[in-house]
Amino acid sequence: MIKIYNTLTQQKETFTPIEPGKVRMYMCGMTVYDYCHLGHARVLVAFDVVSRYLRSRGYDVTYVRNITDIDDKILRRAEENGEPFTDLTERMIDAMHEDEAKLGVLPPSKEPRATDYIAEMIAMIKTLIESDHAYVADNRDVYFSVESFEDYGKLSKKKLEDLLAGARIDVQEAKRSPADFALWKAADEGEVSWPSPWGNGRPGWHIECSAMSTHCLGDTFDIHGGGPDLMFPHHENEIAQSECATGHRFVNTWMHAGAIRVNKEKMSKSLGNFFTIREILETYPPEVVRFFLVSSHYRSQVDYSEDNLAEAGRSLARLYHALRGIEPMRSEDVSETEHDQRFVELMNDDFNCPGAISVLHGLANDINQHRREGREDEARQAARVLIRLGDILGILQQNPDAFFQADTGGELTAEDIEAKIQARADARKAKDFAGADRIRDELAEQGIILDDSREGTSWRRS
């Protein structure tokens, strides 16, 4: 029994898919006008884990994550760059795919792009106009009439009168109500546009997600997720559009990830305090970044700092140490253990990854203990379980040596290091400990740490 915290009801609920055995989920993806930052990575990883976990529990998951490839910010950036907006978006989509792959984020089942769904958006807008939920304004924009939907605000718990009273809402002449939002924006001469019954224009931001999710998943689907800052107005508006257009409940479970913070402030584009995934990957291995992200619950906010990332690296290293130099037993020879059960118990409770990681550490401890006491089979079995559970979180799938010895731009090659290790072994054999220690110290200065064991000496980059 899986429980998920539903933003809509503000409580954990037992998850019951609409269609038994199948899960239909949608996540709001990126607006591709710039490189992804850590906040994006957070959401990407969080929902990647959700989909992996649900699949591991036997669900047939259809995971749709859109790409917003038309938007004012994109047009502005392309204009600044002096390039067609499609060049910009193609480049950023490629970059995003690269970043995702590095972080171990599996491709979604479908990745619809807004520009491929203009017709569906227009159809939906038409329906909304026909049912008086939307209107064509004097400036040729089409707006959704917020007052026509009595549940408006149910997700973000906002009251319409409070929103209307809010001094920060821009009162546009053309809108009937200041809280109304654009479904279709009329294009000026020379602007990027598509033909529509209301003249040339481009879609508003929110309508694309309603059109794409409905088209790919149906009027009602199981899970809709996204970043914390999408709850209002984006998701609120999606609900309004979709429920008015289809007449059905839009989404059963709403999931929102917590924010990444830097110095106690939310990492965001507007504050400019963001770190892109690629710049962080210049310093930290991708798996460490992912481990850092899954080390805290998806709904809680996490503080980005070098120290926290470094600590995540040390914690992950402990897990890989346990796996090093061991041949895991074949999966089919390892049945479910109490560690698996504990892991599932924790993950069933709203995807408690930090708790699940504690199970992984328990497994590492078991492996080390078994090996120390010569129980090779037990160790190999536990190693299999560790790798199997790690896979659900998207970690621990590398060869441990590859993890420890990944080239971080040091001057020494693996061959150099092996040669020095041999030289040290010779010195030790000759009881020249001073000489042996000198070699070890020299390597340490280059960031190479040696681990001796009965089987020999292994090395890793610090």
Next chain:
RNA sequence: GGCGCGGUGGCAGAGUGGUCAUGCAGCGGACUGCAACUCCGCGUACGCCGGUUCGAUUCCGACCCGCGCCUCCA
């Protein structure tokens, strides 16, 4: 101002009405030529004040502090 979330040991971070989170760092011991790795062990943790209770970090209320949303942002 409205709405929402959170304050756990040196740090990170789960969780629970009454024996254990877990990791990092630290300390002691074992192992080691010495280290590293590993193993064993250690540390008056639950913002503050009341209330409920046999018993509260966990439930209720007040208070203090921090954060988020209310505008484009994952």
